Amino acid sequence: MAKITLDDLRHAYGPNPERPEDYALQQLDFTFEDGGAYALLGPSGCGKTTLLNIISGLLTPSHGKVLFDEEDVTGLAPDQRHIAQVFQFPVVYDTMSVYDNLAFPLRNRGVPEAEVDAKVREIAAMIDLEDTLMNRASGLTADGKQKISLGRGLVRSDVNVIMFDEPLTVIDPHLKWQLRSKLKELHQRVKRTMVYVTHDQTEALTFADKVVVMNVGEVVQIGTPVELFETPGHEFVGHFIGSPGMNILDCEVKGGQAFLHGQPVATSNASAVKDGAEGPLRLGVRPEFVSLSETDGIAADVVKVSDSGRYQIVETRVGDAPVKLLVNEGIEIPAGKTALSFRADRTRVYRDGWLVAGGAEA
Amino acid sequence: MNKLQNNKAWLFVLPVFALVAFNAIIPLMTVVNYSMQETFGNNEFFWAGVIWFQDILQSERFHASLGRQAIFTASILAIEMPLGIAIALCMPRKGPWVSVCLVLMALPLLIPWNVVGAMWNIFALPDIGFLGHMLNAIGFDFNFTRQPGDAWFTLILMDVWHWTSLVVLLAYAGLSSIPDAYYQAAKIDGAGGWAIFRFIQLPKLKRVLTIAFLLRFMDSFMIYTEPFVLTGGGPGNSTTLLSIDLVKIALGQFDLGPAAAMSLVYFLIILALSWVFYTVMMRNEEQ
Ligand SMILES: Nc1ncnc2c1ncn2[C@@H]1O[C@H](COP(=O)(O)OP(=O)(O)OP(=O)(O)O)[C@@H](O)[C@H]1O
Numbered sequence: 299m300a301k302i303t304l305d306d307l308r309h310a311y312g313p314n315p316e317r318p319e320d321y322a323l324q325q326l327d328f329t330f331e332d333g334g335a336y337a338l339l340g341p342s343g344c345g346k347t348t349l350l351n352i353i354s355g356l357l358t359p360s361h362g363k364v365l366f367d368e369e370d371v372t373g374l375a376p377d378q379r380h381i382a383q384v385f386q387f388p389v390v391y392d393t394m395s396v397y398d399n400l401a402f403p404l405r406n407r408g409v410p411e412a413e414v415d416a417k418v419r420e421i422a423a424m425i426d427l428e429d430t431l432m433n434r435a436s437g438l439t440a441d442g443k444q445k446i447s448l449g450r451g452l453v454r455s456d457v458n459v460i461m462f463d464e465p466l467t468v469i470d471p472h473l474k475w476q477l478r479s480k481l482k483e484l485h486q487r488v489k490r491t492m493v494y495v496t497h498d499q500t501e502a503l504t505f506a507d508k509v510v511v512m513n514v515g516e517v518v519q520i521g522t523p524v525e526l527f528e529t530p531g532h533e534f535v536g537h538f539i540g541s542p543g544m545n546i547l548d549c550e551v552k553g554g555q556a557f558l559h560g561q562p563v564a565t566s567n568a569s570a571v572k573d574g575a576e577g578p579l580r581l582g583v584r585p586e587f588v589s590l591s592e593t594d595g596i597a598a599d600v601v602k603v604s605d606s607g608r609y610q611i612v613e614t615r616v617g618d619a620p621v622k623l624l625v626n627e628g629i630e631i632p633a634g635k636t637a638l639s640f641r642a643d644r645t646r647v648y649r650d651g652w653l654v655a656g657g658a659e660a
Numbered sequence: 661m662n663k664l665q666n667n668k669a670w671l672f673v674l675p676v677f678a679l680v681a682f683n684a685i686i687p688l689m690t691v692v693n694y695s696m697q698e699t700f701g702n703n704e705f706f707w708a709g710v711i712w713f714q715d716i717l718q719s720e721r722f723h724a725s726l727g728r729q730a731i732f733t734a735s736i737l738a739i740e741m742p743l744g745i746a747i748a749l750c751m752p753r754k755g756p757w758v759s760v761c762l763v764l765m766a767l768p769l770l771i772p773w774n775v776v777g778a779m780w781n782i783f784a785l786p787d788i789g790f791l792g793h794m795l796n797a798i799g800f801d802f803n804f805t806r807q808p809g810d811a812w813f814t815l816i817l818m819d820v821w822h823w824t825s826l827v828v829l830l831a832y833a834g835l836s837s838i839p840d841a842y843y844q845a846a847k848i849d850g851a852g853g854w855a856i857f858r859f860i861q862l863p864k865l866k867r868v869l870t871i872a873f874l875l876r877f878m879d880s881f882m883i884y885t886e887p888f889v890l891t892g893g894g895p896g897n898s899t900t901l902l903s904i905d906l907v908k909i910a911l912g913q914f915d916l917g918p919a920a921a922m923s924l925v926y927f928l929i930i931l932a933l934s935w936v937f938y939t940v941m942m943r944n945e946e947q
């Protein structure tokens with residue numbers, strides 16, 4: 299058991315990286331606390347697998363260090379790091395039985411057979427593989443195989459962290475849900491650090507206590523699911539998480555007051571915006587925090603209303619900019635001209651993509 | 661659901677059937693026909709029943725060449741399969757050397773069989789051939805045209821040189837198709853080199869190796885041109901394999917009936933053994 303620290307970590311696959319684009323992973327300083335459930339969330343190609351493989355030792359980073367507790371493990375091979383990893387496509391040893399698959403990592407480490415047997419049976423019970431223990435592993439379905447991969451990590455008592463690289467990609471939807479709850483339950487039982495890589499926000503938000511959001515090789519925000527939802531630190535987090543994503547609107551700020559299409563908007567941090575700094579300014583507000591207001595507000599035109607089950611998604615336009623809002627089921631939506639009000643403490647100004655720090659809230 | 665029967669598709673297959681019939685079945689039936697008749701020339705044939713088959717199955721000459729054939733095939737399989745896998749494992753998996761290795765490996769396969777025989781014949785000649793000369797120079801009494809052991813040595817060496825590449829290429833293709841995740845998982849599970857070979861590579865290679873084994877088995881069991889050019893079946897009859905014997909009977913002695921019966925027996929042996937090997941090797945494979 300150990301906490302995992304990434305110290306000034308960067309990685310480039312090619313030799314002689316110079317520009318930021320040469321790095322598959324931009325500079326990263328972060329600590330995974332012991333026993334936490336983490337998710338690495340980001341779109342395809344953003345460097346999630348790269349980061350995971352660096353932590354497990356399958357890849358040596360081109361810059362920086364990986365520490366387990368205070369020990370520098372950057373140069374250690376995967377089997378010396380006490381980690382386990384579950385891959386996107388289930389890896390099982392085809393010719394072995396389920397039992398032998400689970401026993402394999404222990405036998406390779408010279409664990410006495412009696413102990414192997416006890417451990418394998420304990421874990422098989424935990425992941426519901428008892429009935430198929432003596433079957434050939436190659437005959438199992440994808441979710442069974444994925445459980446074996448997971449089981450091979452769980453049998454070892456020396457494992458600091460179990461890492462999952464999009465483990466549910468090849469699993470049927472109804473089993474996905476089961477396996478995900480199983481993972482969550484296992485985490486609470488074994489209290490090992492788990493790092494779960496995915497590009498699916500639902501998976502990340504349901505599994506993790508802390509979500510690390512990545513985009514093009516860069517960590518854009520680390521936080522609890524609630525923080526990511528309520529206080530996106532970057533426009534990317536705003537529109538990547540949430541469905542529909544955050545409204546992002548060009549705006550102006552004059553003397554600590556934000557203006558949208560010439561109309562003043564109350565925000566939580568416009569007062570912290572410094573005049574004359576570089577980068578475009580934009581306003582971010584989630585559809586959940588926009589409402590129709592009968593009296594005054596920002597003038598808008600209703601363009602389209604669509605039903606999503608629990609609520610209606612209303613698409614409006616403020617000037618040329620599309621603004622979406624959520625309205626509860628059953629409420630009449632006026633056609634044509636209307637007014638919108640943004641909840642001030644959930645409306646924020648972003649400069650060059652990043653949340654402007656300061657203001658009333660910070 | 662009620663499946664609609666549509667037999668029109670057979671029409672598309674018919675030309676192939678016709679071709680196969682023309683190519684394989686008709687010549688085969690001619691052989692079957694010959695195998696049951698006696699001829700004394702003048703295009704006169706007499707019914708002979710299964711006499712030729714009885715003769716062949718009891719003939720010591722046939723037993724001897726079948727025995728030599730079995731030893732030859734078993735030897736080259738025992739050498740080429742492990743050697744081919746070993747070479748494939750040593751070949752680089754990526755980088756500029758991959759294509760160099762592949763081309764080098766493919767070269768022996770591209771040389772016509774009679775040329776291979778002629779090459780090795782000259783190569784192994786005790787006085788002027790490089791191999792023969794060197795072996796004699798370092799103290800061996802090597803002469804493949806006179807000593808049966810030396811003839812066998814040269815014959816097997818030639819076949820290994822010519823055909824190991826086929827096993828290498830098939831095994832290499834099989835190895836390249838194993839996803840990286842298997843090796844990564846093995847590393848994390850603490851598996852050593854032998855365990856990786858035994859539990860990942862070998863199981864994943866099983867299908868291609870079965871194909872390689874069957875191809876090498878059938879080819880070597882039918883081999884004719886190379887040993888014919890190299891040793892002509894000699895010295896004496898020591899390297900007279902089945903096909904060489906067959907040609908001697910059919911064309912040398914013009915005994916059409918016995919030769920036809922022998923061909924059929926020969927054909928059935930290959931068919932039966934291939935089936936046995938395939939069944940044994942695939943017995944654990946689920947659909
Ligand atoms: N072996 C490699 N050599 C060179 N570049 C690579 C290699 N592996 C990944 N990359 C590049 O590094 C970047 C990050 O890749 P990575 O596989 O870490 O992304 P990912 O977030 O895991 O994506 P996905 O969701 O598709 O799995 C990508 O641009 C990819 O093209």
Ligand SMILES: [Mg+2]
Nearest residue numbers: 346347348463
């Ligand atoms: Mg990936």
